[in-house]
Amino acid sequence: MIDAPSSLSTPAYVRLREQLRADIVAGVWRLGQHITLAELTQHYGVSANPAREALLQLQGEGLVDMRIHRGAVVRSVDARFVKNIYDLRGAIETMLAAEAARRMTDGDLAGVAAAVEAFERAAAEGEVDAVVRANRALHRRINGAADNGPAVEVLEGRSTLVDALRRSLGYRSERLAEVMAQHRALLSALKARDPDGAAMAAAAHTMSARDDLLAHLARHGAA
Amino acid sequence: MIDAPSSLSTPAYVRLREQLRADIVAGVWRLGQHITLAELTQHYGVSANPAREALLQLQGEGLVDMRIHRGAVVRSVDARFVKNIYDLRGAIETMLAAEAARRMTDGDLAGVAAAVEAFERAAAEGEVDAVVRANRALHRRINGAADNGPAVEVLEGRSTLVDALRRSLGYRSERLAEVMAQHRALLSALKARDPDGAAMAAAAHTMSARDDLLAHLARHGAA
DNA sequence: AAGTGGTCTAGACCACCTT
DNA sequence: AGGTGGTCTAGACCACTTA
Numbered sequence: 001m002i003d004a005p006s007s008l009s010t011p012a013y014v015r016l017r018e019q020l021r022a023d024i025v026a027g028v029w030r031l032g033q034h035i036t037l038a039e040l041t042q043h044y045g046v047s048a049n050p051a052r053e054a055l056l057q058l059q060g061e062g063l064v065d066m067r068i069h070r071g072a073v074v075r076s077v078d079a080r081f082v083k084n085i086y087d088l089r090g091a092i093e094t095m096l097a098a099e100a101a102r103r104m105t106d107g108d109l110a111g112v113a114a115a116v117e118a119f120e121r122a123a124a125e126g127e128v129d130a131v132v133r134a135n136r137a138l139h140r141r142i143n144g145a146a147d148n149g150p151a152v153e154v155l156e157g158r159s160t161l162v163d164a165l166r167r168s169l170g171y172r173s174e175r176l177a178e179v180m181a182q183h184r185a186l187l188s189a190l191k192a193r194d195p196d197g198a199a200m201a202a203a204a205h206t207m208s209a210r211d212d213l214l215a216h217l218a219r220h221g222a223a
Numbered sequence: 224m225i226d227a228p229s230s231l232s233t234p235a236y237v238r239l240r241e242q243l244r245a246d247i248v249a250g251v252w253r254l255g256q257h258i259t260l261a262e263l264t265q266h267y268g269v270s271a272n273p274a275r276e277a278l279l280q281l282q283g284e285g286l287v288d289m290r291i292h293r294g295a296v297v298r299s300v301d302a303r304f305v306k307n308i309y310d311l312r313g314a315i316e317t318m319l320a321a322e323a324a325r326r327m328t329d330g331d332l333a334g335v336a337a338a339v340e341a342f343e344r345a346a347a348e349g350e351v352d353a354v355v356r357a358n359r360a361l362h363r364r365i366n367g368a369a370d371n372g373p374a375v376e377v378l379e380g381r382s383t384l385v386d387a388l389r390r391s392l393g394y395r396s397e398r399l400a401e402v403m404a405q406h407r408a409l410l411s412a413l414k415a416r417d418p419d420g421a422a423m424a425a426a427a428h429t430m431s432a433r434d435d436l437l438a439h440l441a442r443h444g445a446a
Numbered sequence: 447a448a449g450t451g452g453t454c455t456a457g458a459c460c461a462c463c464t465t
Numbered sequence: 466a467g468g469t470g471g472t473c474t475a476g477a478c479c480a481c482t483t484a
Contacts (some may be wrong), residue, residue, distance in 0.1 A: 011453060011454090012453075036471090037470070046454085048456095062376070068471075084370075095313070234473090291452075292481045
């Protein structure tokens with residue numbers, strides 16, 4: 001059964017999509033596992049149609065592969081997949097950072113600066129949740145300032161699986177120091193309204209995140 | 224009614240999605256126009272469910288905006304939209320070109336070289352369709368060589384509207400000469416296995432395509 | 447308070463894969 | 466051929482907007 005109705009007004013296929021994504025990330029449905037509509041309708045207590053729609057949308061996010069008349073398969077998160085997603089995200093975030101450097105208002109800049117400080121405070125206190133929140137706020141603000149709705153949609157749509165993976169692995173403290181330095185560099189470039197500098201800082205940031213995660217995977221085996 | 228069943232085996236929501244996309248591009252449904260499920264079911268002779276799915280998927284491609292209980296609206300293609308889509312595509316294609324430079328086999332390279340020549344031959348003979356085909360083959364080959372499925376999916380998914388717009392405007396011959404020079408530059412960088420050079424060539428190529436289309440729009444008004 | 451418009455369920459149907 | 470598994474239709478239902 002789908003858990004608390006969350007809100008009576010949210011459609012079943014949306015609730016199922018969210019739940020299914022969370023369950024895939026949590027390992028309820030193993031990576032590479034085969035899922036049929038019948039299993040979904042039984043397990044979550046909805047009928048075939050919303051189940052199919054949820055699968056179609058998750059396919060759009062790259063979480064599952066649907067093969068006609070063969071059921072869906074949870075995409076496995078191997079090194080190649082992680083590299084590909086990070087390369088895609090890196091390309092988009094680099095472009096957005098450059099554009100943000102051109103368009104940011106002083107208010108936007110102050111917001112980014114505040115998020116950078118919130119991140120560092122949370123990191124110093126070891127508050128993992130607060131670190132994740134501040135990090136998200138920081139990148140949301142930069143990406144939002146670029147005023148490119150479609151790009152942000154793609155970025156957010158393609159981030160779920162890898163974000164969940166990253167969060168599940170935790171952060172090493174050396175990595176946190178690295179990230180803080182990268183945030184500072186990015187902030188400086190934005191303050192200087194320097195698109196090329198912002199692009200380079202963003203590219204370095206995402207590439208190091210990619211390599212850090214890939215190193216984790218290589219060390220501890222794939223999920 | 225949906226036209227020829229195309230193939231009995233392709234599901235209705237897929238056929239409807241393709242048809243609806245083509246019809247939007249052809250102007251059957253005007254940009255900014257309001258569409259309801261009832262209109263779709265009547266006009267295309269399918270029931271509500273496949274119509275809804277087609278709309279959801281086109282929303283995923285950015286062609287329509289769905290607002291719950293208010294119907295869907297065909298997204299209008301203004302200058303800002305064109306710029307945003309081109310910036311997104313440019314970011315992705317730039318990344319893919321760099322990656323392709325690292326990974327291309329000699330066979331891939333020969334394919335790109337052949338496509339470049341096919342493009343130039345078609346351009347010399349004024350065969351617009353052949354130009355479009357060669358151009359697509361060329362970029363498909365480069366993008367494919369990067370071996371990043373998710374990125375290619377996003378690229379193709381987000382290109383339809385703007386591609387159609389560009390095709391509907393035709394090509395000036397000066398523009399064709401520019402494009403040929405850019406293709407040559409890109410090919411050289413790929414041959415030299417030079418990722419940075421390929422990235423720069425790809426970025427220049429998509430930026431000039433963007434600015435060319437924006438100039439068209441500014442001159443002749445929005446579609 | 448009516449109306450519009452989206453969503454769900456159930457059952458029939460049919461395409462594709464397997465024997 | 467049989468079985469599995471996805472897709473369609475119809476009608477009921479219900480949420481959100483408009484008068």
